[in-house]
Amino acid sequence: MDFLDKTALEIGGLIRQKELGVVEATRHALERIEETEPQVNAYIQVLEEQALAQAGTVQKRIDSGEALSPLAGVPMGLKDNICTKGIGTTCGSRMLEGFRPPYSATVAKKLEDAGAVLLGKLNMDEFAMGGSTETSWFGPTKNPWNPGHVPGGSSGGGAAAVAVGSAFYALGSDTGGSIRQPCSFCGISGIKPTYGAVSRYGLVAYASSLDQIGPMGRSIQDCAAILSLLEGHDNRDSTSVQRPPLDFSRSFGGDVNGLRIGVPKGYFGDGLDADVKEPILRAAKMLESLGAVVEEFDLPIADYAVPAYYVVACAEASSNLSRYDGVKYGFRSEAGDTLQDVYYNSRSEGFGIEVKRRIMLGSFVLSSGYYDAYYKKGLQVRGLIQQSFQHAFEAYDMILSPNAPTTAYKLGENISDPLKMYLGDIHTVSVNLAGLPAVTVPCGFGKGGLPVGLQLIGRPFDEPTLVRAAHAFQMQTDYHKQHPQLAKGGNAK
Amino acid sequence: MTYELVAGLEVHVELSTASKIFCGCTTAFGGEPNTHVCPVCTGMPGTLPVLNKHVVEFAIRTGLALNCSITPYHKFDRKNYFYPDLPKAYQISQLYLPICQSGSLEIPGAANKRIGIHEIHMEEDAGKLIHDPWDDCTLVDYNRCGVPLLEIVSEPDFGSADEVVAYLEKLWEILMYLGVSDCKMQEGSMRADVNVSVRPVGSSELGTRTEMKNMNSMKAIHRAVTYEAQRQIELLDGGGKVMQETRRWDDNKDASFAMRSKENAQDYRYFPEPDLLPIKIDTGWIEAIRSDMPELPEEKRSRYQREFGLPEYDTQVLTSARELAYLFEEVTALCGKPKEVANLIMVELMRLMRDSDTLPENLSIDAHKVAALIRLITDGKINRNVGKDLLDKIYHSDVDPEAYVKEKGLMMLDDDDLVAKAVDAVLADHRKSVEDYKGGKDKAFGFLVGQAMKALKGKANPQTVNRILREKLER
Numbered sequence: 001m002d003f004l005d006k007t008a009l010e011i012g013g014l015i016r017q018k019e020l021g022v023v024e025a026t027r028h029a030l031e032r033i034e035e036t037e038p039q040v041n042a043y044i045q046v047l048e049e050q051a052l053a054q055a056g057t058v059q060k061r062i063d064s065g066e067a068l069s070p071l072a073g074v075p076m077g078l079k080d081n082i083c084t085k086g087i088g089t090t091c092g093s094r095m096l097e098g099f100r101p102p103y104s105a106t107v108a109k110k111l112e113d114a115g116a117v118l119l120g121k122l123n124m125d126e127f128a129m130g131g132s133t134e135t136s137w138f139g140p141t142k143n144p145w146n147p148g149h150v151p152g153g154s155s156g157g158g159a160a161a162v163a164v165g166s167a168f169y170a171l172g173s174d175t176g177g178s179i180r181q182p183c184s185f186c187g188i189s190g191i192k193p194t195y196g197a198v199s200r201y202g203l204v205a206y207a208s209s210l211d212q213i214g215p216m217g218r219s220i221q222d223c224a225a226i227l228s229l230l231e232g233h234d235n236r237d238s239t240s241v242q243r244p245p246l247d248f249s250r251s252f253g254g255d256v257n258g259l260r261i262g263v264p265k266g267y268f269g270d271g272l273d274a275d276v277k278e279p280i281l282r283a284a285k286m287l288e289s290l291g292a293v294v295e296e297f298d299l300p301i302a303d304y305a306v307p308a309y310y311v312v313a314c315a316e317a318s319s320n321l322s323r324y325d326g327v328k329y330g331f332r333s334e335a336g337d338t339l340q341d342v343y344y345n346s347r348s349e350g351f352g353i354e355v356k357r358r359i360m361l362g363s364f365v366l367s368s369g370y371y372d373a374y375y376k377k378g379l380q381v382r383g384l385i386q387q388s389f390q391h392a393f394e395a396y397d398m399i400l401s402p403n404a405p406t407t408a409y410k411l412g413e414n415i416s417d418p419l420k421m422y423l424g425d426i427h428t429v430s431v432n433l434a435g436l437p438a439v440t441v442p443c444g445f446g447k448g449g450l451p452v453g454l455q456l457i458g459r460p461f462d463e464p465t466l467v468r469a470a471h472a473f474q475m476q477t478d479y480h481k482q483h484p485q486l487a488k489g490g491n492a493k
Numbered sequence: 494m495t496y497e498l499v500a501g502l503e504v505h506v507e508l509s510t511a512s513k514i515f516c517g518c519t520t521a522f523g524g525e526p527n528t529h530v531c532p533v534c535t536g537m538p539g540t541l542p543v544l545n546k547h548v549v550e551f552a553i554r555t556g557l558a559l560n561c562s563i564t565p566y567h568k569f570d571r572k573n574y575f576y577p578d579l580p581k582a583y584q585i586s587q588l589y590l591p592i593c594q595s596g597s598l599e600i601p602g603a604a605n606k607r608i609g610i611h612e613i614h615m616e617e618d619a620g621k622l623i624h625d626p627w628d629d630c631t632l633v634d635y636n637r638c639g640v641p642l643l644e645i646v647s648e649p650d651f652g653s654a655d656e657v658v659a660y661l662e663k664l665w666e667i668l669m670y671l672g673v674s675d676c677k678m679q680e681g682s683m684r685a686d687v688n689v690s691v692r693p694v695g696s697s698e699l700g701t702r703t704e705m706k707n708m709n710s711m712k713a714i715h716r717a718v719t720y721e722a723q724r725q726i727e728l729l730d731g732g733g734k735v736m737q738e739t740r741r742w743d744d745n746k747d748a749s750f751a752m753r754s755k756e757n758a759q760d761y762r763y764f765p766e767p768d769l770l771p772i773k774i775d776t777g778w779i780e781a782i783r784s785d786m787p788e789l790p791e792e793k794r795s796r797y798q799r800e801f802g803l804p805e806y807d808t809q810v811l812t813s814a815r816e817l818a819y820l821f822e823e824v825t826a827l828c829g830k831p832k833e834v835a836n837l838i839m840v841e842l843m844r845l846m847r848d849s850d851t852l853p854e855n856l857s858i859d860a861h862k863v864a865a866l867i868r869l870i871t872d873g874k875i876n877r878n879v880g881k882d883l884l885d886k887i888y889h890s891d892v893d894p895e896a897y898v899k900e901k902g903l904m905m906l907d908d909d910d911l912v913a914k915a916v917d918a919v920l921a922d923h924r925k926s927v928e929d930y931k932g933g934k935d936k937a938f939g940f941l942v943g944q945a946m947k948a949l950k951g952k953a954n955p956q957t958v959n960r961i962l963r964e965k966l967e968r
Contacts, residue, residue: 103537238541238769319583325577325582328536
């Protein structure tokens with residue numbers, strides 16, 4: 001059986017029909033991990049024994065006739081900022097090396113209840129701050145399409161694992177594009193859900209008002225199935241919304257007739273690489289040919305999204321990350337005799353450069369005398385961005401755009417130029433500022449055979465319509481069925 | 494130069510909700526260190542706060558009692574600072590839109606002065622640091638983390654230490670009656686920080702203020718405010734300047750010491766708490782809470798005078814604790830005779846409570862039994878001495894007064910023949926006293942009454958004994 005060609009739903013189907021055992025599927029995934037990790041480094045921790053034990057338990061539950069879920073028995077990975085009881089959760093940081101949470105995130109529990117098998121914890125930019133997975137304390141993840149390139153970030157480990165077949169799906173988190181951009185860079189599908197659709201309880205916070213957990217998979221259909229397992233109000237998260245479940249029952253008909261799709265002109269200007277622009281516009285044409293109405297329009301305030309995002313996100317991060325002080329858990333510096341020194345040295349040695357940069361930025365914009373000029377202004381811009389999207393959705397059902405201005409860049413290429421790195425978030429951050437849902441699906445390849453992803457942005461809680469368009473696109477294309485040919489012991493093709 | 498004192502108060506009150514403000518842990522005081530905790534109140538990575546609705550209700554109740562307007566749309570903010578007793582390194586509090594605003598409280602005294610209440614906001618308490626001198630280390634106890642607090646911020650309306658204490662006593666009383674806090678200063682469930690400044694009499698500008706912390710009794714507060722005003726006056730008179738700073742009161746040394754100056758003041762980097770949604774309070778909820786508000790002590794006192802004709806002193810004593818007032822009202826409702834009830838509670842019951850070291854909040858006595866006791870006395874079924882003993886029995890052993898009286902045969906003897914028989918025997922046995930009485934020693938009469946009562950096992954109506962004894966002696 002060629003596992004690389006199978007989606008998570010297909011694996012789940014084979015397991016349900018007893019054509020494949022859960023332990024067998026898990027064993028296969030673990031072998032694939034062993035085979036690919038030396039080149040990819042997608043995992044921070046692989047839970048070999050536990051995964052096999054869990055697979056046995058899930059198989060028993062299935063055999064006893066327990067109705068679990070379409071994805072029961074399918075092995076998967078969690079980004080390492082999702083708390084797992086008793087299992088190390090590091091956030092890609094030295095600060096949390098060895099930290100074992102005393103509780104599990106709501107999403108982790110939901111997947112466990114649904115019969116998922118946890119293979120391990122996936123690599124990420126430190127505290128989800130970064131777009132390349134290069135800021136991880138545990139070393140960078142490599143892009144399976146070309147290990148000389150980054151997989152994107154911050155959920156780079158999950159994207160690489162799904163692309164290379166060392167997980168059938170993964171959960172990532174998206175604060176400013178951290179699911180969509182790595183999915184795009186690694187040629188897989190993903191959903192950034194509406195803010196409030198999925199519980200954040202147990203997601204180690206980066207920027208609380210922007211963070212959302214979402215699925216990363218081999219097809220948009222997989223992602224919709226995963227999202228159905230994750231979503232719903234959680235009384236442990238006040239910002240999770242009480243509403244009826246998302247209804248995907250009309251999302252897989254393959255038609256886009258009458259859908260109005262807006263293409264923001266500003267997103268396709270000089271900053272966008274031609275090898276990204278071309279596949280995206282081709283995808284737009286295809287949707288048009290399938291019956292959608294595609295139109296260009298202006299999304300005026302979009303230019304201010306990146307600065308507003310970095311002000312708001314860093315402000316929240318500076319507060320969220322204050323708890324890592326070396327007193328209670330995680331890393332504590334050996335140096336220093338006074339409380340002040342323990343704080344100072346633990347935080348200096350425990351955090352990496354990008355995290356420190358954002359903490360300083362955030363502390364600055366909140367400090368007295370600067371609050372009005374920066375933080376308050378950031379919130380105002382955020383409000384304008386929300387309005388500007390609301391306005392756009394009066395005319396369009398969804399907005400089509402790239403996920404990033406380039407394909408996956410080379411390892412080390414941008415790491416010393418934070419501003420350039422930040423500007424790479426131009427197409428994704430406004431979605432988080434506005435709390436909107438967005439999906440991404442592979443839509444072609446750019447220079448050097450690196451994947452390009454198509455982003456569709458929708459109205460709050462209109463994931464089903466986004467999935468409908470994305471699925472129609474995937475029925476007509478096979479970009480999502482192509483896999484990187486990772487050479488054994490060497491570089492990719 | 495003559496100076497006048499200007500003071501303002503920040504009072505922190507721990508709310509007596511069963512669970513903490515943002516998680517389900519108990520708020521019970523004490524407990525082994527770090528046993529009343531969970532991932533949420535210890536600020537574990539990834540945890541989120543969920544607001545306890547009762548805290549909002551308690552805050553509204555307090556706001557209404559202090560004549561505040563209730564903010565219909567209010568929010569929480571984060572106050573960021575590093576300290577080991579604060580596990581998230583920020584406190585969830587309210588800066589921009591506190592739940593209650595612009596209220597007032599009238600304090601007793603000649604002028605019945607009104608003290609302005611600037612605002613009341615909700616926040617979470619921090620943990621406790623315990624220094625271990627033996628191992629020279631500091632230990633952290635997170636049990637108190639997340640216990641709900643109200644901070645009641647007054648306007649700078651106080652002109653003396655007496656006014657400060659009068660306000661705190663009145664506030665204490667109101668909070669106790671509202672049932673929102675147990676207000677124990679010693680346990681820290683009510684803490685007051687006082688901002689003190691002085692200015693030349695007649696000046697309208699405020700002087701530089703200092704913030705006094707760490708006073709854990711009314712007396713300490715009085716002393717600290719008086720001391721601090723004097724310190725500032727001496728400083729100014731000596732040509733010095735008052736520094737804006739926080740000072741810690743040391744009650745043993747009867748002095749305060751600078752903790753931190755304004756230059757080192759923390760920048761708390763407040764910003765709206767993103768993990769909690771803004772709270773909308775509709776008028777329906779406010780009205781429901783208003784209609785459910787208990788009668789406050791001041792209202793009770795004037796009602797007791799008006800309705801029951803009790804003297805002011807009695808109303809003060811009865812309302813000194815909510816439990817006593819409620820008992821008084823319940824018993825009176827059952828048996829009438831408010832003055833009888835008041836006397837029994839004020840004299841006999843409060844003596845029993847003192848003798849058994851029982852605080853009002855721990856008082857447990859059945860109002861129906863107390864009412865039955867009052868009825869037995871006022872109906873002349875038992876005499877007062879038996880009544881006193883009976884209260885003791887009700888208080889300690891929860892006996893049923895009617896059954897007990899019947900069982901022990903304690904009914905008052907009002908039978909003239911029986912009393913006369915006993916008096917005759919006493920007179921026969923105590924010739925000496927009879928002669929003393931006839932010789933003009935009035936004291937002897939009391940002795941003879943006592944002997945007759947004793948012979949009647951204390952059950953006789955003392956008036957009957959008096960009357961018959963006098964008749965026989967005069968004969």
